Amino acid sequence: xxxxxxxxxxxxxxxxxxxxxxxxxxxxxxxxxxxxxxxxxxxxxxxxxxxxxxxxxxxxxxxxxxxxxxxxxxxxxxxxxxxxxxxxxxxxxxxxxxxxxxxxxxxxxxxxxxxxxxxxxxxxxxxxxxxxxxxxxxxxxxxxxxxxxxxxxxxxxxxxxxxxxxxxxxxxxxxxxxxxxxxxxxxxxxxxxxxxxxxxxxxxxxxxxxxxxxxxxxxxxxxxxxxxxxxxxxxxxxx
Amino acid sequence: xxxxxxxxxxxxxxxxxxxxxxxxxxxxxxxxxxxxxxxxxxxxxxxxxxxxxxxxxxxxxxxxxxxxxxxxxxxxxxxxxxxxxxxxxxxxxxxxxxxxxxxxxxxxxxxxxxxxxxxxxxxxxxxxxxxxxxxxxxxxxxxxxxxxxxxxxxxxxxxxxxxxxxxxxxxxxxxxxxxxxxxxxxxxxxxxxxxxxxxxxxxxxxxxxxxxxxxxxxxxxxxxxxxxxxxxxxxxxxx
Numbered sequence: 001x002x003x004x005x006x007x008x009x010x011x012x013x014x015x016x017x018x019x020x021x022x023x024x025x026x027x028x029x030x031x032x033x034x035x036x037x038x039x040x041x042x043x044x045x046x047x048x049x050x051x052x053x054x055x056x057x058x059x060x061x062x063x064x065x066x067x068x069x070x071x072x073x074x075x076x077x078x079x080x081x082x083x084x085x086x087x088x089x090x091x092x093x094x095x096x097x098x099x100x101x102x103x104x105x106x107x108x109x110x111x112x113x114x115x116x117x118x119x120x121x122x123x124x125x126x127x128x129x130x131x132x133x134x135x136x137x138x139x140x141x142x143x144x145x146x147x148x149x150x151x152x153x154x155x156x157x158x159x160x161x162x163x164x165x166x167x168x169x170x171x172x173x174x175x176x177x178x179x180x181x182x183x184x185x186x187x188x189x190x191x192x193x194x195x196x197x198x199x200x201x202x203x204x205x206x207x208x209x210x211x212x213x214x215x216x217x218x219x220x221x222x223x224x225x226x227x228x229x230x231x232x233x234x235x236x237x238x239x
Numbered sequence: 240x241x242x243x244x245x246x247x248x249x250x251x252x253x254x255x256x257x258x259x260x261x262x263x264x265x266x267x268x269x270x271x272x273x274x275x276x277x278x279x280x281x282x283x284x285x286x287x288x289x290x291x292x293x294x295x296x297x298x299x300x301x302x303x304x305x306x307x308x309x310x311x312x313x314x315x316x317x318x319x320x321x322x323x324x325x326x327x328x329x330x331x332x333x334x335x336x337x338x339x340x341x342x343x344x345x346x347x348x349x350x351x352x353x354x355x356x357x358x359x360x361x362x363x364x365x366x367x368x369x370x371x372x373x374x375x376x377x378x379x380x381x382x383x384x385x386x387x388x389x390x391x392x393x394x395x396x397x398x399x400x401x402x403x404x405x406x407x408x409x410x411x412x413x414x415x416x417x418x419x420x421x422x423x424x425x426x427x428x429x430x431x432x433x434x435x436x437x438x439x440x441x442x443x444x445x446x447x448x449x450x451x452x453x454x455x456x457x458x459x460x461x462x463x464x465x466x467x468x469x470x471x472x473x474x475x476x477x478x
Contacts, residue, residue: 090439
């Protein structure tokens with residue numbers, strides 16, 4: 001049951017500091033090839049990956065993602081996009097009448113899920129090569145600007161970015177919630193949430209104190225309240 | 240660059256026929272533990288997994304998912320749910336004022352992405368143990384009924400199911416699109432789509448002919464047109 005792949009998955013940490021060593025062209029293409037083998041709804045493959053090699057573009061994207069310096073500095077930065085445009089374009093090649101892909105919540109969801117399944121395979125592949133990664137949800141902060149500078153056509157939507165490179169840090173493991181609040185049987189149950197999540201709150205408090213050298217004393221519930229009291233990302237009109 | 244994990248990712252095939260051998264409790268919990276270590280936006284962990292062990296429930300879910308027999312027969316069937324309910328519930332434990340998680344497109348997306356990243360880690364973990372999996376997007380066909388029979392509270396949304404078990408088939412590799420239509424550099428480009436997708440169409444036609452013993456002669460564009468001409472799943476009102 002325990003094997004190298006499981007060990008690797010269990011030891012994942014997001015990496016935000018990278019050595020200067022480049023990711024080779026062969027590594028990058030293998031990482032994307034692994035992404036492509038992930039499950040995809042009805043074989044739609046509704047995603048695209050934009051690799052950002054242009055330094056000026058990197059700088060702009062780093063700023064749009066909330067001044068995350070590693071977006072600029074990482075050896076590779078990929079923007080993972082949900083993509084219904086290629087699907088629609090290819091459907092015109094069939095010769096017969098072309099059906100239309102409507103901008104429904106289902107189509108938005110199915111393409112975002114396709115994107116995430118592929119990107120997670122990429123993350124696992126990269127880590128198996130000794131590389132580290134971090135997802136950058138921050139590119140949705142200003143998704144219109146990102147859409148514009150990457151020249152994404154209608155039907156293509158930036159879901160998240162991903163930095164890849166050789167790790168130059170060893171972050172301590174970020175504790176996850178107890179498995180028994182995540183895994184349910186036959187129906188959703190929540191009667192045990194208060195006690196288990198109160199314990200988790202203290203686990204996170206200790207983790208934060210340790211990670212920040214005592215600078216930050218907050219539990220998970222408190223941090224989540226801070227997050228959701230702040231300004232929220234809005235994507236509304238794109239659906 | 241090539242290693243066991245990469246080899247495994249590249250050889251993924253969805254499995255729809257399983258041996259009767261049960262997935263052990265230890266395997267299942269390790270698979271979910273691996274899922275939990277996937278990246279999650281701001282450590283929100285906005286997902287839950289419902290393991291379906293009740294035979295009657297399985298039968299209902301199999302019917303709702305479009306009469307997919309393997310939903311009923313697979314040793315394990317998991318329903319992966321986007322979950323903002325636990326997050327909101329835990330936020331009430333902080334003592335201070337509780338912020339409210341609004342039902343925005345962003346929150347829907349971020350929880351669905353969290354779910355997909357976790358589930359793909361589960362898929363990779365399962366396959367590393369010699370198990371096979373298939374995703375069941377069909378549970379969204381009737382998401383209201385699924386929500387009801389699994390007693391999902393507001394804020395919890397079934398994204399897809401997953402069958403797991405020891406494979407009892409060896410499907411031939413399902414060809415993916417050429418990497419050069421998926422991977423872009425610095426901006427989205429599509430001038431090369433027609434020629435490469437026309438080639439892919441013929442690759443899929445050969446695959447379909449071989450897989451169906453000549454019964455089905457269709458290329459990818461044609462199949463996608465058939466799919467999008469048919470009745471479409473609608474989730475609209477949940478956003």
